[in-house]
Amino acid sequence: MAVSDGLQQTPCGLATRSGLRLLGVIGGILISLLASAAPSRAEAPPDRMAMLARGINVAHWFRFPPDGSTRALRNYMDDAAIASLKRLGFTYVRLAVGPEVVMRGDGIASDKLDAIISAIERFQKAGLAVMVEPHPQNLGNWNLQTSADARRRLLGFWRDLAPALAHLPPALTFPEVVNEPMFADPAQWDRMQGDLVAIIRAALPRNTIVLAGADWSSINGLLRVKPVADRNVVYTFHTYEPQVLTLLASWEQGVDTASMGKLPFPVTDQARCRAAVAGIQHQRTRDIANYWCSERHDATTIAANLNRAVKWGRDNGVSVALTEFGAVRALNEDSRNAYLEAVRQAADQARIGWGLWALEDSMGFAIQPGRYSASTTLSPAVLRALGLPPASRR
Numbered sequence: 001m002a003v004s005d006g007l008q009q010t011p012c013g014l015a016t017r018s019g020l021r022l023l024g025v026i027g028g029i030l031i032s033l034l035a036s037a038a039p040s041r042a043e044a045p046p047d048r049m050a051m052l053a054r055g056i057n058v059a060h061w062f063r064f065p066p067d068g069s070t071r072a073l074r075n076y077m078d079d080a081a082i083a084s085l086k087r088l089g090f091t092y093v094r095l096a097v098g099p100e101v102v103m104r105g106d107g108i109a110s111d112k113l114d115a116i117i118s119a120i121e122r123f124q125k126a127g128l129a130v131m132v133e134p135h136p137q138n139l140g141n142w143n144l145q146t147s148a149d150a151r152r153r154l155l156g157f158w159r160d161l162a163p164a165l166a167h168l169p170p171a172l173t174f175p176e177v178v179n180e181p182m183f184a185d186p187a188q189w190d191r192m193q194g195d196l197v198a199i200i201r202a203a204l205p206r207n208t209i210v211l212a213g214a215d216w217s218s219i220n221g222l223l224r225v226k227p228v229a230d231r232n233v234v235y236t237f238h239t240y241e242p243q244v245l246t247l248l249a250s251w252e253q254g255v256d257t258a259s260m261g262k263l264p265f266p267v268t269d270q271a272r273c274r275a276a277v278a279g280i281q282h283q284r285t286r287d288i289a290n291y292w293c294s295e296r297h298d299a300t301t302i303a304a305n306l307n308r309a310v311k312w313g314r315d316n317g318v319s320v321a322l323t324e325f326g327a328v329r330a331l332n333e334d335s336r337n338a339y340l341e342a343v344r345q346a347a348d349q350a351r352i353g354w355g356l357w358a359l360e361d362s363m364g365f366a367i368q369p370g371r372y373s374a375s376t377t378l379s380p381a382v383l384r385a386l387g388l389p390p391a392s393r394r
Contacts, residue, residue, distance in 0.1 A: 001059075001180070001238070001324055001357050044208045044234045044319040048171060051129035052234070052321050054388070055092045055355030056085060060369035061119060062112075063098035063135050067370070073101075073115040080374035083126045085359075088378070089388040093123055094323055094355050096135035096179065099142065099157055106156035117164055124172045131210055131323065131355075132161070133176035144192065145183045151192060154178060158196055162203035175200050176210035176236065176323075180217040186224040189214035197228055209233045210323075217324070219309045227316050237309045238324035238357075242297055245339060246327040246363075249288045256285040257330055263289060265335035266298030266342070302339070303346035310350045321353040326363030333381065341385035348387065356386065 043049075060066070061076045085093065095116075102112035120130045134157050136142035142150045158175070165173050177196040183189035193211060200209055211228065215221025217238045225235070240246045248260035259280040267273045273293035280286040295301075306322065313320035325343045327336045340356070347354040360369045365378050380390040 001240075001326075001361070001363065043317065044232060048174075048208045049234065049319055049321070049353060051091055051172065052131070052174070052323075052353030052355075053091045054089060054386070055094055055131070055323060055353065056090045057094045057096065057324065057355055057358035057364070058360070059096050059135075059358035060360045061095065062101055062116060063096040064137055065098075065101060065369065068101050070111040070115055072370075073112065074118060076119070076370055077372060078374075079122060079126070081372050081376070082122055082128070084374040084376075086126045086128050088383065090128065092129035092131060092174070092353075092355070094131040094133065094176075095119065095123075096358075097132060097161075098137045099134050099153060100137045103153065103157060106153050108157060108160040113160060113164055116161070117168075120165070120168060120173070124168065129172040129174060131174040131176050132165070133179050133210070134158075135179040139182075144178070144181055145188065155195065155199060158199045162200045165207070166203055170204070170206040170208070173204075173207055174210050174234075175204060175207060177212060179212075180238065181212060181214055182216055183214040186214045186221070186226070190226045193225075194228060197230055197233075201230060207232070210321075211235050213237065219305065222309055222320070223312050227318050234319040234321050235313065236321055236323045239306060239309075239322065239343070240325065240327075240363075241302075241305050242292075242295065244288060244292045244295075245297065245331065245335070248328060248330055249285075250328075252284065252288070254282075254284065255288065256280065256282040259285050260289065261330045261332055263292055263331065263335060265339050267293055267296045268298060270294065270296060299342040299345065302342040303349065306343065306346045307350060310352060313352075319352075321355075322347050323353075323355040324357040325354065326357040326361070329362045329366055337381045337385045340382060341387075344386050 062073065065073060065076065097116060102108050102116065120132060123130045134154060144150050144154060162175060165175060177193055181189055197209055209230065211233050213221030213225040217236055219237050219239060222235060222237045245263055245265055248257045249255050250257055259282065262276060264273050264276050270293050274290060277286065277289035277293065280289055309320050327339050344354055356364045358364045359372060360367045365382060367376060383390050
């Protein structure tokens with residue numbers, strides 16, 4: 001996760017590797033030949049999009065894991081815990097993979113690759129689709145815009161992972177090129193994304209590939225991306241808007257986040273909202289809170305923001321999915337749950353899939369990494385906001 005769209009950014013062994021790399025080159029040539037004529041429609045198959053209806057991000061299995069040893073990575077979550085996610089009503093997991101955790105040089109270590117594939121297989125055995133994506137821990141070392149080394153490592157990541165996914169069911173396996181790329185020049189990202197699609201498609205001819213915009217996977221970044229010629233793709237976007245609410249303006253040094261946590265949502269009455277924040281003592285914090293009241297955000301403004309991405313997909317004849325949204329737990333429970341419900345309902349009404357960030361993150365369920373089990377009680381209020389009644393755990 002990294003935040004954008006608004007005020008400020010802040011959430012199996014391999015055989016014949018050389019032959020697979022050659023296939024990637026050939027695939028790139030074929031895609032380049034097709035790139036001059038974008039398809040009129042490029043929606044992913046309906047059954048694939050149905051699998052992306054309701055998602056939960058698993059953030060710390062392979063990214064900032066509590067224990068990065070191969071043995072621990074194989075045992076981060078047991079089969080009963082995985083099955084419980086399916087029973088709760090989720091249809092897919094988005095599995096974040098930290099390149100720093102699994103890579104050695106420009107490739108994925110074979111033991112770590114085995115652990116990734118094993119995790120995916122176990123999710124799929126439970127009936128869950130898996131969106132798997134490289135999700136760097138340290139953006140400074142993985143600045144794709146300025147670092148040729150980072151770009152080379154990302155290509156190497158997919159040269160290893162894509163062939164390792166080939167034996168898995170395409171209907172349940174969604175390779176996502178990378179989490180939240182940041183490129184000031186969208187054309188530069190378009191070229192990079194095309195290279196990644198070529199590598200992935202050479203090894204996975206039938207899978208639906210997940211693509212992104214150039215600006216932290218934001219809606220604004222999505223609106224500037226050039227759709228690829230490949231027809232079997234879906235474009236992801238993330239939204240944490242409005243960030244004054246979801247992040248409590250935490251980018252402002254010295255802001256009183258405890259007081260900001262009292263922000264109401266939805267704002268149906270500006271005077272009542274101002275009265276609710278009038279007791280804030282810190283001047284800058286009070287100014288931000290009053291600004292929040294003046295914006296009058298509610299479910300309608302949330303839907304209007306999300307529908308910018310939906311319209312872009314419709315105008316370009318491509319599928320889109322919201323794969324990250326959330327709000328910090330320091331926000332009061334009523335406002336937080338109302339916000340989560342507003343985003344989820346907007347996605348449902350637009351008939352696009354969604355994914356909460358995350359199972360083990362304060363923006364979502366805040367389960368301690370590595371501690372989720374079948375007996376863990378997830379917040380009933382958050383489940384209701386997601387349209388997943390707690391009674392569905394049976």
